[in-house]
Structure formats: C-alpha cells, structure tokens
Amino acid sequence: MLADLLGAFGYIFSPVPFLWVLLGTTLGIFVGAVPGLTGGMLIALSIPLTFTMNSTHALVLMVSMYVGSVSGGLISATLLKMPGTPSSVMTTFDGFPMAARGEAERALALSIGASLVGGLVAGVFLVVLSVPLSRWATTFGPFEYFAMVLMALVLIASISQGSMVKGLLAGALGIAFALPGLNPSDGQLRLTFGWHELDGGFALLPVLLGVFVMSQIIVDAFDIEKNATPIKVGGASLLLSGRTWRQHGTNLLRSSVIGTWIGILPGVGASISSMVAYATARSMSKTPEAFGTGSEEGIVASEAANNANVGGALIPLITMGIPGSPIDAILLGALILHNIQPGPLLFVNNGDFVWALVAAYLLANVLMFAIMTVSVRWLARLMLIDRALMLPAIFVACVVGCYALHNRIFDVWVMLFFGLVGFAMARCRVPLGPFVIGFVLAGILEEELRSGMQLTADGFWAILDRPIALAFLAVSALTLVWPFAQSALSKSRNRRAKETLS
C-alpha cells in the first residue's frame, strides 16, 4: 500500500500531473470564491474539455478542482456573509462576525488551516480504508451490489437536505430519466416516445451540465441584483501560532473525523458534514453562547469537516463505484466517459490510476493551503467579478460541451431541458444531489438486479439467502421506517407525560 502511494507521489510530482493539480486547485478556489459558481459547475463544464486528455490527468484535474472549490467557498463566507459554495454556509455564522469586528485575517487563517487539517485527516482514512473496502467489495455478487446501490439511494434521499420525501422523489426522478432508450439486456426500446434521438437515452453530460450549470445560471439571473460589499482583508499574517492550533486540536480532529465519516455515507455532501460538526462542537464547547457571534471553534469545526468530507466521499467512489456526494456523481460520470469502469474492480484493474487520484487529493490540499495563504487578499477581489459578464460565457461553454459529445444539437436541447428541470426543483426545494445520483446509479441498479435474477431459479427471493445483501436491505428499510418509528415514540412519550401531569 505504502509503496503504491509513494509511487503515485513520484508520478504526481512529475511536471505535467503536478501542473494539472495546481491548475485544478487554483481554478477550484477561484470558482469556490465567487458566489453563484460552484465546484459541481466547474467540474461538469471541464468534462468535455478533458475528452482528448489522458484519463489520469483528467481525473487528477477534477479531484483537485473538487478540493479547491470546497475550500474557496470560505473566502466569500467570511468576507461577504455569502457562502461561495453550499458547504461553507456554517462558516458564515462565525467567520463573518469575526471579520466584521476587525479579525478578518485571523478568521481566514483559521478557516484555511482547518481546511488543510480536515483534508489531510480524511486523506489518511482514504489511504487506510480504500484497499480493505475494495477487497471486501470484490466479494459482492449482483444481489449484494444491487442492495448496496439501493441502500445508497435511500440514504442519499433521506439524509440529504430538506425533507426525506422530496429527497426520495428526487432520487426516483433521477432513475426515471435514466430509463429511456435501448435496454441492453433484451434489446428492447422503451420510453422513447418514438424519438430516435432518445434511442441511446439521455447522455450523462448534458444532464449534468443542465442540472448543475444551466439551472444555476437561471438561479443567478433570478438573483442578479443580490450584491454585498466585502470586508477588506488587512495586512496581518495568515499563519497562526502552534499554540492556537493546539488549543483547537481536539475540535479539529473531531470535526475532521465527523466530516470523513459523513463523507463515506453515500450521497451526503459537505454541507451536512459541516452542520453536524458545527452542532457537535457547539454542544461540547465551554462557550456555546459564543457560536454565531464569531466563535473560532465554529469556524474550525465547519471548515475542517467540509474539507474532510471531500476525502471521505472519495472512499465509496473509488472502492465501490458509489458516489459519496453529488460532486462525486459527476466524477463517476467522468470516469465512465473516460472508459474507466467504476466499481470494486477499479483497484484491481486500474490500481495506479486510483493511487494517483489519492496522491492528487493529498497534494491538492497542501497546494490549496499554500495558494490561499499567499493570495487570499487578491482572491478576495474575485468576489466582485460581474456575473453579468460571466454567465453568458458559461452558457456558451455548456453548449459547446454538449454539442461536442455527439456533434448533435439534440444534446444541447437536453441540457436546456434539464436546466429548467433543475431550476424548478430548486424552487420547490427538491434537492438536486439525489436526482443526479439516481440518474447515475439507475443503470447499475437495474443491471445488477437483472443479473441476480438470471443467476437463480428463485428470482428476486434468492436475495433472502444472501446475508450481506439482506443487511443492506435492512438498513434501507430502517432508514425509510425511522420517521414513522420516531413519530410513534414521541406519541407514546407525550402520552406518558400527560399521564404524569394528570
């Protein structure tokens, strides 16, 4: 394992891969720092530009963008009270009040340092857990894989932000939109409405660009008058003393582990990680009343967790082919578009490739720290870039990306359609993450179910003889039933309280 990792570092430090990591991290920070642009947008837009690139370089670039974008969001969250990315929402609660009282440099330094620690702690888990997990996953048969994907979808839908019903609805809609086209198992065309363009189904890239980029363009146009004046960053140093970091050591480690763990859960993004870590830090703090008024602990918890989430979310992606967050669903799509089969065999068939991604992830975290520490004052000016100039150009890039896929305008229309779908979903507060993950995983779900049923005479019920598959199904069922059980429990508790009172 260590030899593989060292070999990957040797590769990643060679000039070309290093430059891709540097470029990806810088672009990610840039996009993360500008409110209205997200990492998902950047990575989805980059996919068509990487078609002619070496697959390893392409994915190394995208993983670095992922790391950079999650970190870049802290700048606008701290100086503008506007999270650059959804994962930085919790940072605004304490980062902005701290900056407003004249401690902008300290708030930024804490955020950047916590991001580095979070990223590296998750990196350790990524290195240690990936190999055993992927070995375990290679023992899975079709039913185990089917049950695991089903569990992932249920977890994604129920733990994602907003209501569980809307999360499930988003996941089911994602699956539904993945169904049209030729069914490879029996060669039947289905749900095509007689349109031959739909024979191959909706291509992944236009759907990703529509849901993540086009819908965001519409949202940004809707909120085009939303503006704020950033707080200026002074000349104080952005490097904090060892004493400060020792003081926050426990919180840093705890929040990093929380972020990693939540990242490993399929589909749960960095924003949930930072919320849970923030809540935990507040409940364990000696000064919980300071949270929300510029607490250093709050900043550290939020930023350590959201960066740790990135590394945690890569674990199920590279070991089992299950996206750990919505952005990982885009990375999964990028793997497929680059003809790399995701899943448990990824380590076996493309071990060097996977280790290169891990090394790129670790290097991107260190580069992120260096870039942000050196240039945060300059980066802060990015927040003032006029969106009116950027959004039309981003749309043109989407059009070219979709068109380049098959040289047909139909894919551009698909992108526009899914942009409207994404916008409508966002307006109705239906989360986009489960939709994209449902779309990406639908094919695997159906294929594994079909394979499992073809392998046995008992049909679907043969799943009852498979303990691991049953365990996954039990977790799915428990996740679905939990709200009902919670309701029943609270009802009986209320009744008991009334009886005690009377």
Add this chain to the structure above:
Amino acid sequence: MRASERLARIFGTSHTPRGDVGLALVVAAFAALLLWQAAKVPPPFFDPLGSAAVPRGVAVVLLLLAAIVLVRALLARPWPALERDTGYRRRPDVACGIVALAVAYVGVMAAGVLGFMVATILFLALGTALLATFRRRQVLIGLALAVVLGIGGTLLFTEFFFIDLPR
C-alpha cells in the same frame, strides 16, 4: 394528536405548499406517462425481469411520493403568505429573458439560420446587456467581450479541440 398532525410529523411540513401542489401534479402526470409508455413494451422472452418492470416500479414509487407531497401541501393550509425577500429585488423577468435568449441561440443554430460564431457573438452581447439590465458601461464591455470570445472561442474550439461546430 390529530391525524393531520401525525402525518405532518412523519412526512414533515411543506414550506412551499403552492409549489408542492404543482410539483405533485407534474410528477403524477410524468408517472402516468411512464406507465403508458411501459405498457407498450412487449413482454420478456428469456429475461425474468423484462424491460417494463423497472419503469413500472419507478412510476408507482413516483405516484406514491407525489401523493405524499400533495397531502403535505394540503395539510399546510392555511398557506403562509408568499415569501418576500427584502434584501434585494428578485428578477424573474431577467431569468425568463436569459432562458428565452438561450432557446433562441440554440434554435438559430439548430435551424441553420446562423453559424456558431455569429450566434455566439449575438448571444453574449445580448445576454450581458440583459443581465446588466442595459447599463451602458457593462453593455459596451459585454459587446467587446462578445466579439473577442465569439471569434477566439470559435478558433479555440475548432482549431485546438477539433470540434465541428454548427456553421
């Protein structure tokens, strides 16, 4: 505890009831469309699952979830007043305008009326003007950028990335 309160506790309260009614109806219509199309798929010969089973299953799940969303929205009555964001003015007109412009941009290329370069210059210039609410300075900057990006982008995509863009 009333049945409605219990349901609200289980499924959560709808914060966007008006939108949720529309969402439930659209999803139900979409599920019906799935069922209709799945009914047209011939039965399987050797495959135990067939091509219609998953679309049918997903359609049923969608119908069930749409019903829950509808019930949640109806239980939220009396519906709260429409959200008003006082911090800044929302611009649905600009959002609709940019979508219309995007459709026109793709449409003229699809119909072969304009090639990529000209259509892109026009789209970028008009899009920037619209998003900048026709402020003179931005319109002029947008126009200059449109020409640079339109010509430069076409050269980049055709000569460097070898993409056969609509002519």
